[in-house]
Amino acid sequence: MNKRxxxxxxxxxxxxxxxxxxxxxxxxxxxxxxGQPGAYITVRVDRSNKGAISNEKGEYLIKNxxxxxxxxxxxxxxxxxxxxxxxxxxxxxxTADFVLNANAAQLQEVVVSDKASGRETKSVAKLxxxxxxxxxxxxxxxxxxxxxxxxxxxDDALRNVPGIVRTWESxxxxxxxxxxxxxxxxxxxxxxxxxxxxxxxxxxxxxxxxEIQVLKxxxxxxxxxxxxxxxxxxxxxxxxxxxxxxxEVAYNIGSFDLHRLTVDVNTPLSKTKKxxxxxxxxxxxxxxxxxxxxxxxxxxxxxxxxxxxxRLTFNxxxxxxxxxxxxxxxxxxxxxxxxxxxxxxxxxNLNNKLSFTSNDITIKNPRTNVQGQMLYKLSKQWSSxxxxxxxxxxxxxxxxxxxxxxxxxxxxxxxxxxxDNTTTTIDIQQNFNGDFKIGNMRNRLLVGxxxxxxxxxxxxxxxLTGRLVSPQGDIxxxxxxxxxxPLNRYSIDTLLASSGSVPTENKNGIYSAYFSNVxxxxxxxxxxxxxxxxxxxxxxxxxxxxxxxSQFALSPKFGVVYQPILDKVSIFANYMNAFVNVSPAxxxxxxxxxxxxxxxxxxxxxNQWEGGVKANLLDGKLQSTVSVYNIKVSDRVxxxxxxxxxxxxxxxxxxxxFEFDINATLCPGLNLIAGYSYNQIKVIEGTPGDFYSEVxxxxxxxxxxxxxxxxxxxxxxxxxxxxxxxxLGGNYGSTYRVIDNSATGNFDxxxxxxxxxxxxxxxxxxxxxxxxxxxTNETYYTGYxxxxxxxxxxxxxxxxxxx
Numbered sequence: 043m044n045k046r047x048x049x050x051x052x053x054x055x056x057x058x059x060x061x062x063x064x065x066x067x068x069x070x071x072x073x074x075x076x077g078q079p080g081a082y083i084t085v086r087v088d089r090s091n092k093g094a095i096s097n098e099k100g101e102y103l104i105k106n107x108x109x110x111x112x113x114x115x116x117x118x119x120x121x122x123x124x125x126x127x128x129x130x131x132x133x134x135x136x137t138a139d140f141v142l143n144a145n146a147a148q149l150q151e152v153v154v155s156d157k158a159s160g161r162e163t164k165s166v167a168k169l170x171x172x173x174x175x176x177x178x179x180x181x182x183x184x185x186x187x188x189x190x191x192x193x194x195x196x197d198d199a200l201r202n203v204p205g206i207v208r209t210w211e212s213x214x215x216x217x218x219x220x221x222x223x224x225x226x227x228x229x230x231x232x233x234x235x236x237x238x239x240x241x242x243x244x245x246x247x248x249x250x251x252x253e254i255q256v257l258k259x260x261x262x263x264x265x266x267x268x269x270x271x272x273x274x275x276x277x278x279x280x281x282x283x284x285x286x287x288x289x290e291v292a293y294n295i296g297s298f299d300l301h302r303l304t305v306d307v308n309t310p311l312s313k314t315k316k317x318x319x320x321x322x323x324x325x326x327x328x329x330x331x332x333x334x335x336x337x338x339x340x341x342x343x344x345x346x347x348x349x350x351x352x353r354l355t356f357n358x359x360x361x362x363x364x365x366x367x368x369x370x371x372x373x374x375x376x377x378x379x380x381x382x383x384x385x386x387x388x389x390x391n392l393n394n395k396l397s398f399t400s401n402d403i404t405i406k407n408p409r410t411n412v413q414g415q416m417l418y419k420l421s422k423q424w425s426s427x428x429x430x431x432x433x434x435x436x437x438x439x440x441x442x443x444x445x446x447x448x449x450x451x452x453x454x455x456x457x458x459x460x461x462d463n464t465t466t467t468i469d470i471q472q473n474f475n476g477d478f479k480i481g482n483m484r485n486r487l488l489v490g491x492x493x494x495x496x497x498x499x500x501x502x503x504x505x506l507t508g509r510l511v512s513p514q515g516d517i518x519x520x521x522x523x524x525x526x527x528p529l530n531r532y533s534i535d536t537l538l539a540s541s542g543s544v545p546t547e548n549k550n551g552i553y554s555a556y557f558s559n560v561x562x563x564x565x566x567x568x569x570x571x572x573x574x575x576x577x578x579x580x581x582x583x584x585x586x587x588x589x590x591x592s593q594f595a596l597s598p599k600f601g602v603v604y605q606p607i608l609d610k611v612s613i614f615a616n617y618m619n620a621f622v623n624v625s626p627a628x629x630x631x632x633x634x635x636x637x638x639x640x641x642x643x644x645x646x647x648x649n650q651w652e653g654g655v656k657a658n659l660l661d662g663k664l665q666s667t668v669s670v671y672n673i674k675v676s677d678r679v680x681x682x683x684x685x686x687x688x689x690x691x692x693x694x695x696x697x698x699x700f701e702f703d704i705n706a707t708l709c710p711g712l713n714l715i716a717g718y719s720y721n722q723i724k725v726i727e728g729t730p731g732d733f734y735s736e737v738x739x740x741x742x743x744x745x746x747x748x749x750x751x752x753x754x755x756x757x758x759x760x761x762x763x764x765x766x767x768x769x770l771g772g773n774y775g776s777t778y779r780v781i782d783n784s785a786t787g788n789f790d791x792x793x794x795x796x797x798x799x800x801x802x803x804x805x806x807x808x809x810x811x812x813x814x815x816x817x818t819n820e821t822y823y824t825g826y827x828x829x830x831x832x833x834x835x836x837x838x839x840x841x842x843x844x845x
Contacts, residue, residue, distance in 0.1 A: 066130035068104040070138040072096045072116065080142050081422065082477060082484065084565065086608035088113040088125070093565040093608045095484050098422055115609075116140050166255060166277075168237065168264060169486050169560060170477065174612040174656050177570055177601025179258040179669050181703060181717070185251055185281070190755060190769055192800065192813030192838035194294055194302050194326070196232065196246040196254075197221050200276075201773050202753060203256045204703050204717025206230065207745040209826045212245045214369045214405040216437040216463030216500060219243035222826065224745030226258065226273030226673060227697035227723030228648075233269045234277040235411055236359070238431045239467050239494060244365050244407025246278065249304050249324035250343035253279040258701070259671065260620030260648040263574045263599040266554055267621045268494055272648040272675055273697070280359055283318035283347045285310050292809075292842035299329035299336075300838065316349045330370070331833050332397035337367035353419040361411040369405050370397040371442040371456065373513075374828045375789070378733040380448045382787045387823065392513040394821065394831040398444060398456065400529040405439030405461060423478040429471040437461035437502075440534050444511060453510040455520060458527075460503035460538050469494040484562035492554040497547070504541030508534065550580035558599070566608050570601035570616075578623045578645075595621045595645045615653040621645040624679050630687035643691045648675045663707040673697040680728055680735040693735050694727035697744075711759045711767070716752040721745070733783055733827075740782040743826045746793070748776035757804065769800035769813075780825045791829065794822035809842040 068087070072080030079100030086093035087107060094102040109132045115125045128138050166180050173180075181203045188199050197208055206225045213219050220242040223230045232254075234240055255277040265275055289307040294300065303325045311317040323342040330336065345359040375390060376382055384390040413431040420426055439461055447455045473490040508527030510518040517526045527533050558572035574597040581590055601616040624643040628636050654669030678693030699721035706714045723744045728735030734742055753771030758764050773796045781789040797818050802811035819835040 064132045065106045065108055066132060067135040068107055068112075068114065068128060068130065068138060069135055070102055070140065072100040072102065072140045072142065074142050080140070083116055083140075083142070084609060085114060085116050085140075086565070088115050095562065095565055097479060114138055116142075166257060167558065167560075168473065168488050168490075169475065169558060171486070171560065172609075173665070173667075174605060174609060174658055175560070175568055175603055177568075177603050177614040177616040178261075178618070179652070179654065179667055179701065181256050181258075183254045183256075185248075185253065187715075187753075188248060188251070189809070189840075189842075190800065190802070190811075191753070191798070192294065192296075192811055192840050193248060194296070194300065194328075194838060196248045196251070199248060199251070199254055200256070202715060202751060203254075204751055205258065205699070205701050205719035205721065205749060206256055206274075207749055207775060207824065209743050209745060209824055210372055210828065210830050212242075212369070212407075213372065213441060213443075214244050214367070214407050214437055214439065214461070215441045215459075216243060216461055216465070216502065217498075219407065219437055219441075221245070222743070223276070224273070224743055225256070225276075226671065226699060227721045227744040228273035228673075228675075229270055229743055230273055230276055231269070232276040232278060234265065234275055235361075235431075236280060236413060237265070237277060238413060238429060238471070239268060239433060239469050240278065240411055240431075241433050241435045241465055241467060242407070242409055243435045243437045243463075243465070244363075244367075244405075244409065245337075245339070247324050247326070247339065247341040247363055249306075249341055250280045250322035250345075250361065251278055252281045255279060258669075259616070259618045259650045259652060260673065261618065262576075262595075262597040262620035262648075263556065263558070263572045263618065266492065266494070266552060266574065266576055267578070267595060267597070267623055267645065268496075268552055270622055271620050272622075272673065280343065280345065280361075281306070281320060281322055282357070283308055283320040283345055285315035285318050288845060290842050290844045292840055294838055294840045296838035297836035298331050298833075299327070301328075302326045318347050320345045330368075330397060331836070332370065332395055332831075334397040334400045335368050335370050336401050337365070339363060339365040339367075355417045357413075357415040357417070359413045361409070363407075363409040365407045365409075366404055366439075367407075368397070368399050368401045368403055369441065370399050371444050372826075372828045372830065373398070373444045373454075375444075375446055375454065375513075376781055376786055376827060377446040377448045378783075378786065378827070380446065380786065381450070382781065382789060383446075383450045383452075385787055385789060387790075387792060387829070390513050390829065392829060392831065393515050396515045398511055399442065402530045403440045403442065403534060404531070405437065405441060408436050408438075410434045420474075423476055425475045427471070427473040427475065429469075429473075431467075431469045433465075433467045433469075435465050437463045440531070447507075447510070452512045452514075452516075453518060454512070455507040456509050456511050457505050457507050458534050458538060459505050460535070460541075462501040462503075463498065465496065465498045467494060467496045486560040488556075488558045490554075490556050492552070492556070494552045494554075495549070496551075497549050499545070499547050501543065501545045503538040503543045506537055506541045508537050548580065550578065553577045553579075566605035568601075568603040570599070570603075572599035573597070576621070591626050591642065593623050593645050595623070595647075597621055610657065610659055612656045613654075614656065616650070618650045618652070620648045624691075627679070627689040630685065632685060634687050641689065643679055643689075644677060646675060646677045646679070648673055650674075665705040666703065668700075668702050670700050671698070674726075678727075678735070681732045683729055686729070686732065692727060693725070693729070695723060695741050696726050697721060697723040711757040712754070713756075714752070714754045716750075718748075718750045720748055722747060731785060733786070736783060739784070740779060742780070742782075746775035746778040748774070750774040753798075755800075757802075765803055765805040767802050767804065769802065770798070772797040775822075778825070780829070781827050789829075791823045791825055794820050796820055796822070807844050809840070809844065811840045813838045813840075 083096045096102040258274045294302040308320040326339045343361045348356040416428040418426040476487040556574035579592040597619045603614045605612045626640045626642045629639045650673040652671040675695045680693035682688040682690045701719045703717035755769040757767035778791040800813040
């Protein structure tokens, strides 16, 4: 070897040795309160980027720490944070052991924060990830926050989430009769219960809701393509049993003849605290601020847990909802082709007090949902989750909507349809979770298989127009009928008897395999790689061969998280994907006659790029997320240029936006949540003249571009007013263009600003509250390409006894 090279190597080696000799090492062991190893606990050196994660034996090692006095901090699920001061000397190793104030079983809990304003949930990604470790943005609404705000409607809970707004209420119709929300510019419905399909054709009852999670961005990799979720998904987490006796009975009374009784009872069923049961139930009746629109429902949700031993646990949950209501029709003031007669809300002059229905025109939406889960701990590093769920929903009654008849006048046609549709689903999932190290790099791995079967039986009627109505409430006959059809069940049934119907039955199956892995390259640098393979196969009605088809889709997901300050600040970026299966379409000639040929398509895909920053500061008292996203939906099926009767694939939509949220405890007793979002969505590839796919225009249903929410509460902690409190907040939505088309013209819903407030007394055994919503009596609307009046000033008074 050349002497000069050898001398250089020796010099370099000496320099490196000297450098490391100028640093020290910290090592130690983490144990639980019952003497078990505290595995996978984060230990970090405060005010530095140094840290480590304890191994299976609870041992950790932090190298290359500069000499000096340092504070070590540890954080663990279900255990209080701890810190310890150590002095590091050059070339020496210092030992610092920790004993958690939680036992080994408690470390398996998934919730690390249970504030009234929301909670950080480690099960969002189906992996044990803290919010700072998760490259996906999500928000949650806790049951405690819903109690603070006197919320008796599931939909109203989502006013606490930035970037989402309801575009119309539940219609009760088959297939998609649940409420519609706009999320990052796209449709969203609450179709997940505990991460599994939880279909609804009506409303959801909040009685058994522990938490509502809104996962932002295309989420097909985790949840598949069984429902539309380009902008994100809404997942409902239900209340679970625990091993003590307790519960709550509450009664709510409010505006528009609201009466609601809820019961929550939990009890252990064994002396060894291995079996427990919890039952949530609600009895609800409510009128409307309009001239009709009553609602009656009964809901019950029992749940059980059986802890066979330290390794095996069974969970069982059921929900049964019986609901009957007069669903007000959606007012579509455009036929999607003719020029609009009314270009503004003032010109339309809609009477907000009119429902255009009656309490005799009702629809029922019974719903049953059953979920069973077996959890088995295979080893210290691996666990198994087997889940089986069954769901059944029904639409039974009259659905009606109001539609512009294409004539430039003040009359709109009111159409009627008899709903008789039942949808049932069976879903089976097998998941394996691993939490292990390869070398010094931690892996959190999910591997799963999923099978879902859906059956839809439709025996509903055809559609007929029964009357003409004006926005002011005038009524006229619709030819060929000499008189307008009265709004009673007998008259509507008589009208629809001649509408004709062809009962159909459709079945489909979805077979999926997926994996997701989060690799800790260093304690502060994590990389997520995920992929789902999905095969869709459907067998439709014999008379409709287009309903028989199969499709295959791949849905990848990538994420990177870097924490410059461990457990305090993370910088993240993600690529996310979602897909929707598309049925074949019949081809027509230029005269509109079917040719007997069909055109097949591949699944539509949504792809998102997003980046942002998450913070968890002041020992969790200040949590915030800022993100910027760009979503492109490609391969959309749109009308063919030159023959609008045919469909082609090739449309594209782009949605861009910005979101910010903050969750803070400003001082003891004072909590604040707030958020702001901006979204803009446009068609970038489409068909000229088509209502939904005109380039440069909105595809519809995206909600206001600007949304803001805020809610602050203060509870007196001491003195004569102890346990009393105040709440104040509201929501803002900017001008919303519900119709954006060159042929019809534009129609905007005006902006709105809502103010809500509460006064409450919340002690150990009692809770009393009065909530007032829309204090300023703002007249405001929401809609899709429709106009739907919303509630004026209203109040809810609540009394609860806790035991």
